[in-house]
Amino acid sequence: MASGQPAPPSGNSAALTQLLIERIDAIGPIRFSEYVAEALYNPDFGFYATGGRAGRRGDFITSAEVGPLFGLCIGRYLDKVWSELGQPSEFVVIEAGAGPGTLARSVLAGAPACLPALRYMAVEISAGQRELHPQGIESVAALPADGAVHVVLANELLDNLPFDIVERTADGWSEVHVDAVDGALVETLLGNKNSSALFPSTSPLGARVPVIDAAREWCDQVVDRVDSGRVLVLDYASPTSVIVEEPEGNWVRTYRANERGVDPLLAAGSQDITTQIPVEQLRSVAGHLLTVRSQAELLGDLGIDELVAEGKTIWAERAHLGDLEAMKARSRVSEAETLLDPDGLGGFIAFEWRVPK
Numbered sequence: 001m002a003s004g005q006p007a008p009p010s011g012n013s014a015a016l017t018q019l020l021i022e023r024i025d026a027i028g029p030i031r032f033s034e035y036v037a038e039a040l041y042n043p044d045f046g047f048y049a050t051g052g053r054a055g056r057r058g059d060f061i062t063s064a065e066v067g068p069l070f071g072l073c074i075g076r077y078l079d080k081v082w083s084e085l086g087q088p089s090e091f092v093v094i095e096a097g098a099g100p101g102t103l104a105r106s107v108l109a110g111a112p113a114c115l116p117a118l119r120y121m122a123v124e125i126s127a128g129q130r131e132l133h134p135q136g137i138e139s140v141a142a143l144p145a146d147g148a149v150h151v152v153l154a155n156e157l158l159d160n161l162p163f164d165i166v167e168r169t170a171d172g173w174s175e176v177h178v179d180a181v182d183g184a185l186v187e188t189l190l191g192n193k194n195s196s197a198l199f200p201s202t203s204p205l206g207a208r209v210p211v212i213d214a215a216r217e218w219c220d221q222v223v224d225r226v227d228s229g230r231v232l233v234l235d236y237a238s239p240t241s242v243i244v245e246e247p248e249g250n251w252v253r254t255y256r257a258n259e260r261g262v263d264p265l266l267a268a269g270s271q272d273i274t275t276q277i278p279v280e281q282l283r284s285v286a287g288h289l290l291t292v293r294s295q296a297e298l299l300g301d302l303g304i305d306e307l308v309a310e311g312k313t314i315w316a317e318r319a320h321l322g323d324l325e326a327m328k329a330r331s332r333v334s335e336a337e338t339l340l341d342p343d344g345l346g347g348f349i350a351f352e353w354r355v356p357k
């Protein structure tokens, strides 16, 4: 589990822990995914309902939060798809799990060619974060049920959707559940997960793997929702064979105030809980999986080098002015380094589905 000093739950966390203990006392151990759903999204005490968010003044830094360069690249991606679709007069883009709207803000500020046609909808479950969304977009709590959609984007959403964990036992793969013992939440293994085809049969006893059913179902849903266009999701992901070899604390990660948090069961609601995405589990999404490439490859294909070169030129021309435009241009160099770092954000995986299949 995640590193850090265990601290007894307090405030909201104590209240949520107590609520879960009462539920478990009444109905028995709950699945790990149910625990994650409550810890992150309980409407009164969940991490995202009580102010958790991306950003330098938030809890974790994403590509969107590194600076505007990521949004400039995504703007180029949108232009590419818009052109491929014959430049529709209304181009509907849904960004799911949009957080405080930072990516949307950068896309709009970058003024892509598709901007006059762009209808950008930001879907964010947390009301507090929706309030931070910029003007010029539509801000909604859930995916719209109908209407044309050309592109669905999601950056670091899937790792945040409730997931389960299975452990290899002598009888197969058992599911981690959450029980209540002596006033504390503890893990217990129950049942057998009958999808062992997804897990390496050679795994030693005690090996663990995340099961991302909610993330896979979400991808199925959005691929189905797009009429003609693309779904692009970016997240930290690895082959199951890599995940299964690593200690769980390396792939179930918790964050708060831009630092790693504590064990997921110790601070319900006061920290983010995320999982590395096992690549194979998204391959079964019922669409035409076009590409699986690293974020560095995706951004390279979108011309990030050109944008950095352009930034250097602007800086050379405007450095003597020292104005905001000059500073922004100069910062493209360091932003690109961060976004392309193979051991960091550059190593994230971009899954792209083409619709229709």
Ligand SMILES: C[S@@+](CC[C@H](N)C(=O)[O-])C[C@H]1O[C@@H](n2cnc3c(N)ncnc32)[C@H](O)[C@@H]1O
Pocket (backbone or CB within 6 Å): 048, 053, 054, 062, 063, 064, 065, 096, 097, 098, 099, 100, 102, 103, 123, 124, 125, 126, 129, 141, 142, 154, 155, 156, 157, 160, 161
């Ligand atoms: C890790 S943050 C990423 C934020 C942003 N995409 C970024 O890259 O900075 C994940 C966001 O997804 C939101 N979220 C989780 N489940 C959601 C759902 N089912 N629908 C919409 N938003 C959701 C969370 O509230 C959170 O703001």
